[in-house]
Amino acid sequence: MGIVLGRNRYGKAETRVVRVTRSGTRHAIKDVNVSVSLSGAMEDAHLTGDNAAVLPTDSQKNTVFAFAKKHGIEAIEDFGLLLARHFVDSQPTITHARVEIREYSWDRITGGHSFVRTGGEVRTALIHSDGDGGAESVVSGLEDLVVLKSTGSEFHGFVQDEFTTLEPTDDRVLATAVTARWRHRSTGYGGWDDSYRGARHHLLHAFAETHSLSLQQTLFQMGRRVLDERDELCEIRLSMPNKHHFLVDLEPFGMDNDNEVYFAADRPYGLIEGTVLTDDAPRAASAWE
């Protein structure tokens, strides 16, 4: 029996860059968190400690900063593609790059250079590249989009086994924190910001407009809506915790509770995960890894 090296990758995670751009006295800022992972001819690095193939993670960090200066940061998808191609194309030992970017959004307060953070929600991009002209993928997304419906949600008709005590309901609170990632058909798309705004809009509106029979059904409707409306996308993956809101029993205090007072629980929570895709979606390769 021999012992061998399997899949591996390495890189610099969470380089926090704020890029300021001036147009006269009016400034714009981009606030991003960039994580780079590289793969390639890394056998010797692992087996003998010979680092001849290793571009230091410190150099990767420097590259992120230098590229922010040289190219600016427009859509995070473009910035990620630039970086990923750079590493593979400039380093003979690197055959694959993965770049993950998280973007925090800011609103203007007043004047040209003062800003306030918009909220907890984060825009994401995940780029894979084998180098310019090679296999590539772009997955865009968001995290922590917290939504709630105070009615318009049912849950019944489910399996009853010996451990089932849940009562069916035709009116409950439905709340979740959406993590969604959607795969683009092509990395040459370009309209990333418009695509992001569209996908986000359709997720929110499908959530609001679907009369829910389960979180699974809502998830599918949200995914379908995005794919129906955005031709540039071919697949979407959603992870939606069911943030339980339990109706409080007020009867001991002589009160009814007509879906008015809820206890928002922490754990445990339901967790619904699903993929929706078009039947002509190209192969995903490493897009989701």
Place this chain on the structure above:
Amino acid sequence: MGIVLGRNRYGKAETRVVRVTRSGTRHAIKDVNVSVSLSGAMEDAHLTGDNAAVLPTDSQKNTVFAFAKKHGIEAIEDFGLLLARHFVDSQPTITHARVEIREYSWDRITGGHSFVRTGGEVRTALIHSDGDGGAESVVSGLEDLVVLKSTGSEFHGFVQDEFTTLEPTDDRVLATAVTARWRHRSTGYGGWDDSYRGARHHLLHAFAETHSLSLQQTLFQMGRRVLDERDELCEIRLSMPNKHHFLVDLEPFGMDNDNEVYFAADRPYGLIEGTVLTDDAPRAASAWE
């Protein structure tokens, strides 16, 4: 030498209530986190384990839910006052109540009953009461209001000691996550929501409109603006971490960096804490505890 019981309090922390109110098919929601702390004749409870004076924390939690039903939740300051007075007035052994409420805000998506969480920022209220007619205080506030100026901030003229290596600057990024709490002159004010919106607005605008010579000076201007504009307030306390954004040295890569590319650091960070008050502010008693 004897060993004695000193100050003490007990209660139920972080009861998470979502209260739904209907107006036809249009719903409104209030999402709050309520922490109750009670004090009083608790010697026996501590010294002998006799619980005859102890209202269980479980009952406190039930009271929060029952009051949410009975009274609804309008301004969190009012809800806190209701609760605090109730505990002192209804329990002979309880002489003082402290109620702290955190409120998470939601925007409407579309239709009457679908909502999306607004952001990371939290509205707060801290109520102390010795019971109806007794000493009382209301402190309102906010947490995690994250703001940044991409210019209009200097820092120079400071002390130079043997450990000082910092270069003076006349142009830097200034960023902070504001925690602010402001004390009301009276608990009978009533216009809590208007007061909150006003204070928040003035904090943001004073931050944006102050040409900063230090975070201390900015803090004072923010506090002063709120007190200048809101007569119902007499004191404000601000805690403002200096979230350092360091200019990246790009010279090794043959690039200048004219305040364009910053590294957003985590730790250490500056921490500036200060109080601004009117010279006629009434005594605070336990308001801040």
Place this chain on the structure above:
Amino acid sequence: MGIVLGRNRYGKAETRVVRVTRSGTRHAIKDVNVSVSLSGAMEDAHLTGDNAAVLPTDSQKNTVFAFAKKHGIEAIEDFGLLLARHFVDSQPTITHARVEIREYSWDRITGGHSFVRTGGEVRTALIHSDGDGGAESVVSGLEDLVVLKSTGSEFHGFVQDEFTTLEPTDDRVLATAVTARWRHRSTGYGGWDDSYRGARHHLLHAFAETHSLSLQQTLFQMGRRVLDERDELCEIRLSMPNKHHFLVDLEPFGMDNDNEVYFAADRPYGLIEGTVLTDDAPRAASAWE
């Protein structure tokens, strides 16, 4: 173009169970966090909202509690296998179960029933099952095993590109928070606790005893050691952030710094991820998902 449902799973996450077992006046406790995910005939649930195939996540939670009573909780691997098989075997619509368990460890203080939490480190198990007699896998592991070497770590001989400014070093601090997961050859092994203690021991000792030429090389040595010593294992995956400790420049203060004073940085950090396996390792199927 049609839109279809892809891979999906659902379940109850993070059910927190504490199981007490008595042997006379001597108690033992098991403190675990159980997450269940089920897959199967879920097309209708997603497409039409028909829940006839859906075992509620609430019932899954109840099952965890009931099984904790009925079977006790010995090794988390066994408890996970019991649960996973139960769901597939008892539910016609469920064809695959995934159970993830995290265990928090406790030490005895004194006497038979008082305990203190051991630390931040967590023991993990990930079980997949197609039901009794079907395909199954057990992956055990740990998280947040934080280790540091104050010397015996070098890093040099790496690639120099235009963005490389890092100086080679033959003496640095090496620190990481190990997340390790190892795959068992068989689910019928049984000696889970012994296996866990062994794997943990070998990870620690390989870290301590390897003169490090890079974190990649250290990672491989750690993985190899575990597989060399534990025949019941066939594959190990390690994720090791390089928690950078930077030597502080004290020269401005007239002091040298002979590897004595370090600044422990937060972000960015290196991230080294790798797999080590035996060349006869059976196919992994869904073991790692």
Place this chain on the structure above:
Amino acid sequence: MGIVLGRNRYGKAETRVVRVTRSGTRHAIKDVNVSVSLSGAMEDAHLTGDNAAVLPTDSQKNTVFAFAKKHGIEAIEDFGLLLARHFVDSQPTITHARVEIREYSWDRITGGHSFVRTGGEVRTALIHSDGDGGAESVVSGLEDLVVLKSTGSEFHGFVQDEFTTLEPTDDRVLATAVTARWRHRSTGYGGWDDSYRGARHHLLHAFAETHSLSLQQTLFQMGRRVLDERDELCEIRLSMPNKHHFLVDLEPFGMDNDNEVYFAADRPYGLIEGTVLTDDAPRAASAWE
């Protein structure tokens, strides 16, 4: 009505230092997180932005590193006193210093220079100083000492009001995460490490050996034990969340639950806070701020 500056302080928070000390090939490490806050003649800094009295927080950070080199780090209480006195004594504009230190503990793995983090628990020190020879205080402590009793805990005889539904119990799980801070009679004590080990030991043993009638009673016993046994201490403050473990109702599944299966809840939780002190305790001044 005028608007004035009230209490204020500023400094550098969370400087993360790892100090290595060598004795031949045997190393020792100290891993600490140091937060400095200074107060003094800061009117101009706030009111006019004149920084002539301001020692930059960056210089404070440098001082922490330089002192770690020059003096080493033995007990965190001593290191805090050194720093606090230095700032007040060396800066004419600084009249008061507050230094807070958190220490993370490590165990040796094997050999002279490899370590593993001990756990989640943190040792703390809070030092106040008006300078060498002026008023000073040392408060030591710990955070996140998580303890649990699986029996030996009752709770009954409490107040019954209209919102009370809690059943009295003579056998429950009692669990808490202790935050404790204890004040030393003198800053000249010196035996800090011995004092810390003693206090921690007595907290644990008083928890284990007290038959609990309420968490308040347990808290008092823990505080009393520490003061009884450690003459160098005059006051202790404890904050103990009641981490509720609810007995799961297994009756629907035909099972009893004789205190065997518990659900560990997150929120809400009880929160018990109390002070125990000797009747001859000197005035605390700013010790706890």
